[in-house]
Amino acid sequence: xxxxxxxAPTAVGLIGAVLALFISITDLIVNNYGEVVIDxxxxxxxxxxxxxxxxLMTLSEQEIFIPSACGGRGSCGACKVRVLSDVGPHLPTxxxxxxxxxxxxxxxxxxxxxxxxxxxxxIPDELFNIRRFQGTxxxxxxxxxxxxxxxIRLNQPExxxxxxxxxxxxxxxxxxxxxxxxxxxxxMSSVPSDRNHVELLIRLxxxxxVTTYVHTLLKEGQPIELTGPYGEFGxxxxxxxMICVAGGSGMAPFKSILNDMLENGKKDREIWYFFGARxxxxxxxxxxxAEMEKKWDKFHFVAALSEPQPEDNWxxxxxxxxxxxxxxxxxxxxxxxxxxxxxxxxxxxxxxCIAVMKKFGMSEDKIYFDKFx
Amino acid sequence: xxxxxxxxQANMKPGVITSSGFLGDxxxxxxxxxxxxxxxxxxxxxxxxxxxxxxxxxxxxxxxGLGEPITVDEVLLVQVNDARGFLPxxxxxxxxxxxxxxxxxxxxxxxxxYSDLSLHLFEKHHxxxxxxxxxxxEPEVLKEVLRL
Numbered sequence: 016x017x018x019x020x021x022x023a024p025t026a027v028g029l030i031g032a033v034l035a036l037f038i039s040i041t042d043l044i045v046n047n048y049g050e051v052v053i054d055x056x057x058x059x060x061x062x063x064x065x066x067x068x069x070x071l072m073t074l075s076e077q078e079i080f081i082p083s084a085c086g087g088r089g090s091c092g093a094c095k096v097r098v099l100s101d102v103g104p105h106l107p108t109x110x111x112x113x114x115x116x117x118x119x120x121x122x123x124x125x126x127x128x129x130x131x132x133x134x135x136x137x138i139p140d141e142l143f144n145i146r147r148f149q150g151t152x153x154x155x156x157x158x159x160x161x162x163x164x165x166x167i168r169l170n171q172p173e174x175x176x177x178x179x180x181x182x183x184x185x186x187x188x189x190x191x192x193x194x195x196x197x198x199x200x201x202x203m204s205s206v207p208s209d210r211n212h213v214e215l216l217i218r219l220x221x222x223x224x225v226t227t228y229v230h231t232l233l234k235e236g237q238p239i240e241l242t243g244p245y246g247e248f249g250x251x252x253x254x255x256x257m258i259c260v261a262g263g264s265g266m267a268p269f270k271s272i273l274n275d276m277l278e279n280g281k282k283d284r285e286i287w288y289f290f291g292a293r294x295x296x297x298x299x300x301x302x303x304x305a306e307m308e309k310k311w312d313k314f315h316f317v318a319a320l321s322e323p324q325p326e327d328n329w330x331x332x333x334x335x336x337x338x339x340x341x342x343x344x345x346x347x348x349x350x351x352x353x354x355x356x357x358x359x360x361x362x363x364x365x366x367x368c369i370a371v372m373k374k375f376g377m378s379e380d381k382i383y384f385d386k387f388x
Numbered sequence: 389x390x391x392x393x394x395x396x397q398a399n400m401k402p403g404v405i406t407s408s409g410f411l412g413d414x415x416x417x418x419x420x421x422x423x424x425x426x427x428x429x430x431x432x433x434x435x436x437x438x439x440x441x442x443x444x445x446x447x448x449x450x451x452x453g454l455g456e457p458i459t460v461d462e463v464l465l466v467q468v469n470d471a472r473g474f475l476p477x478x479x480x481x482x483x484x485x486x487x488x489x490x491x492x493x494x495x496x497x498x499x500x501x502y503s504d505l506s507l508h509l510f511e512k513h514h515x516x517x518x519x520x521x522x523x524x525x526e527p528e529v530l531k532e533v534l535r536l
Contacts, residue, residue, distance in 0.1 A: 084473060090405065090486075091473030111474055111483050192520070193407045199471075220469050221490040221501050222522045224407055262455050293456045321456055335454060361455030362470050 054135040055079070057099075060143070064130065070096070071125040080145040080242045081138065082184070084199055087126035094125040099135040102128055145242055146172060148183075150213065152237045158299040161219040162264055163230060164204070166212060167239060174210040175244065177203060179275035180268045180385065183213060183243030187228040199225040200245065202359065202385060204267035206274045213241065218264040248359070248385040250276065255353040255381070257284055258344075260336060260368050262291040265359035266300065268385055272357075273307060273314070285313045287348060291336030291364075292320055295327035317343065337367045344375045356382035389419055392479065399478035400518075410478060410509070412520025425516045428527045434536060440511035442534045443502060447489050464533070466491045475505045479513055493533045500525075500533040 048066025053073070055062070064073050071087050071094050074080070084091035092112030098121050105113065109124045128134075154166040169175060186198045205214035220226045233239070250257070250272055261269055269288060276282070292298045297320075304316040319339040323329035332339045344350075356372045358365050365384050372382055389397070397418050402409035414421060429436065450466035452458055457467040471486040484504035491500045502510075506523040509515040516525040530536070 084471070086407075088403075088405065090475050091471075093473065108476075192402065192409075192412065192522075194402045195407055197407050220471075220488065221467075221499065222488055222503075223469075223471075265455075291454065291456060293453070293458070297456070321453065322459055335452075337454065361468075363451050363468075364454035367454055 048131050051130050052133045053077075053130070054133070056137055056140065057135070059140075066130045066132070068130060069126050070128040070130055070134070070136070073130055074125065078147065079138075079142065080147070080184075080245075081125050081142065082200065082245050083126065084184075085126075086195060086197060089124060089126055092124065095122050096125045097121060097137040098123045098128065099137060100133070102131075102134060141247075144176070145245065146175070147240065147242050148172060148175065148213075150239050150241060152233060152235050152239055153212070155233065155235055158216065159297055161230075161297075162299065163217050163219075165215045165217055165229065165233070166205075167215070167241070169211055169213065170238075175213060176210070177207055177244035178249045179203075179207055179271040180249030181244040181246045182248075182268075182385070183215070183241045184245065185215065185225060185229075186240040186242070187225050187233075190228055190232060193224055197224045197228075198242075199223075201264075202246075202248075202267040202271070203244070204270040206271055206278060208275075208278060213243075216264040216267040216270075246385065248357075248383060250357075251355060251383065253353075253355065254284060255355045256349070257286045257357055258340075258348070258354055258372065258377070259286065259288040259357040260291075260340060260364075261289075261359045262336060262364060263297070263360070265364075265385075266290065268359050269357075270300065277307065277311065282311050282313060285349075285352065286311075287315050287317065287343065289317045289319065289336055289340050289343070291339075292318065293322050294320060294324050295329060335367075336364070337371050340368060341371050341374075344371070350375070354381070356384075358382065358384035389417055393417075393419055395480070396478045396513075399476075399480070405475055405478060408522055410515075410521050410523070411518035412522075412524060414518025414520065416518070418515060418518075421516070421518055422514050425527065426514055432527050432531050434527060434531055436511065436514060439530055439534060439536060440507065442536065443489075443507050443510075446491050446534075447487070447504075447507070450489055450491070460491070463494050463535075464491050465494060475503075477505060477508055479509075481512070482508065484508055491533055496532065498529060498532050500529055 050063050051066040053062040062077050071081055081094045083094040089108045106127050109127050148169050149171040150167040150169045153168045156164040158164050182200045182202045184198045184200050186196055188196050201215045203213055204216050205212055217226055217229045219230045259269055298318055308314055308316055319332040319336050320329050321335050323333055354377050356377055358368050369382055399405055400410035449460040450468035457465050460466045467490045469488045473486055474483040476483045487504045489502050510525055517523055
């Protein structure tokens with residue numbers, strides 16, 4: 016009886032402990048990759064790092080930030096790099112995010128590549144300019160019932176160099192049931208000349224981790240972390256007429272772009288800016304944009320409401336923004352002028368706008384966009 | 389539970405596929421969650437296929453708002469948002485765009501929140517997610533908002 020009650024569980028426990036020790040030792044031996052060298056852009060940077068971790072995280076520890084919206088969980092497909100050395104075939108977790116061309120070029124998701132040996136990679140040179148910033152929330156303003164303007168003072172480093180149209184990744188700490196820090200990309204609405212601040216327009220997405228945090232927990236005076244600048248969206252210096260379309264927080268890059276152009280005296284281009292919202296309470300910055308129209312005779316702002324309410328007393332354009340865009344391209348805007356499209360919004364909005372623009376002879380390679388997804 | 393369900397339950401924990409996971413505060417095995425919700429659906433006279441069809445239709449209608457809220461069936465305010473990338477199903481039978489649907493019933497203000505993935509979990513696996521999960525589908529809310 017004594018043997019059964021006391022010795023048997025002790026023996027089982029002992030065997031378990033020995034097995035656990037064996038597994039730990041095996042793991043240390045098998046998964047100890049030692050130091051590995053990451054060669055970036057054919058010798059431009061060489062990093063000697065401890066192997067074993069995913070490439071994305073290792074580069075981040077070395078202050079090289081590859082854009083990622085999911086924190087390395089393999090669910091956003093953003094952290095693509097070209098791998099020039101052999102790291103094995105594409106994983107099933109990578110292929111859904113890759114086109115055939117990308118697979119042929121050995122483009123990989125850096126969060127899925129475990130560093131086991133020396134590796135050669137190629138990344139855009141601009142990524143070397145991305146920094147991690149510690150800032151303080153200086154001001155939060157409610158622009159609409161679901162969009163906040165967040166103005167952040169940069170403390171460390173104190174200044175950011177960026178081009179209007181670029182975005183940053185905001186990092187929010189764990190909260191509630193969210194056990195890890197989470198980051199999402201947001202276009203900067205501030206002008207590049209305001210080097211000590213970053214301004215963001217953040218729309219509440221029901222169920223969204225970062226937007227819920229910003230709308231319910233983020234307070235003025237609070238420290239906040241961000242990385243950036245990222246992205247290639249911005250004005251192409253050609254002189255062609257600019258047809259800009261946005262909705263909701265898609266206002267952000269255009270606020271930055273337009274104010275930057277004004278600041279730099281670039282007022283010679285014809286610009287049409289179409290902004291879509293559902294009702295009057297979803298519109299914002301109307302006074303600022305009206306003021307801009309007064310100062311800039313070639314700038315035209317057109318707001319459109321898709322479902323104006325009786326109490327809105329709306330006298331402006333009604334309908335989906337694509338319908339209003341089509342109406343203006345048909346009846347108001349000079350059909351013969353060379354044009355470029357600039358879009359910021361949901362994938363559905365972008366696709367619909369591109370279809371309208373192509374219908375009016377605009378070339379797809381002259382339509383630039385900042386896709387939310 | 390079968391190995392498939394054990395793996396799925398592990399995939400549903402916070403930090404594996406999504407930061408907050410699929411189980412919320414619910415500590416029950418997922419088979420218990422599923423069977424309990426199937427029973428509730430039966431009591432409410434809700435059919436999984438019929439509910440899923442209504443959710444698909446609302447998503448399709450909501451997409452016509454091009455990212456802005458749009459009125460559907462004259463009683464629902466629907467907004468469809470897209471985030472970058474895809475999410476794999478915890479049962480490992482597909483990947484889904486990060487498309488979120490927020491459908492609010494104007495008369496009561498009741499909100500139904502679902503995603504491409506939560507709709508798949510509901511339709512194919514009868515998994516409505518654990519209590520307290522951000523994308524938990526409450527049968528009572530489905531019945532009220534979808535008016536079934």
